[in-house]
Amino acid sequence: DQQVKQNSPSLSVQEGRISILNCDYTNSMFDYFLWYKKYPAEGPTFLISISSIKDKNEDGRFTVFLNKSAKHLSLHIVPSQPGDSAVYFCAARPTNFGNEKLTFGTGTRLTIIP
């Protein structure tokens, strides 16, 4: 049962335009969400997170939006740069004490076209 879904395995975006990566979840206990970026043969690096008390969090070129009623979040990258080409993973977990499980989606490969 895939509780965190990234339905687009790949996405190509022109340099300078907006990249929008989507993520859906099914577990209503999830209330903390994270985005990670991964280059080949490297560990994922943390990008940005959002808790369920917010609907938007912004950090430089990266903005994450959360729609709790739709169980949907998205990552916006503006403007897109060639160095943004990577696989992006959405992750989620409950925040009750002692619950350590971070559930990842299957990833979206973003390619920025120069």
Add this chain to the structure above:
Amino acid sequence: SQTIHQWPATLVQPVGSPLSLECTVEGTSNPNLYWYRQAAGRGLQLLFYSVGIGQISSEVPQNLSASRPQDRQFILSSKKLLLSDSGFYLCAWRDSGGVYNEQFFGPGTRLTVL
């Protein structure tokens, strides 16, 4: 600052051979530690996590095991490798002192079982 190390970086092992992957974290105390596997074309699957020395939680039944002999050391082992154990193994840590904090990943180990 905190750093996380994994070794070896790559490993080629025959079916039926034993396995030992090591992960160490520097610059923090009492971290939560995690082992993940990324199989080809798949997301990140949580294998084990640990909230303290000698405390291991297993997420997926398999022929792998984990141990935490020291506060900042996490070991992934197998007595007999299977072909299906091939993948990219990632160790991660998280500050145990908070709820809204991210996991940080190591560089990973590429395991190929022949």
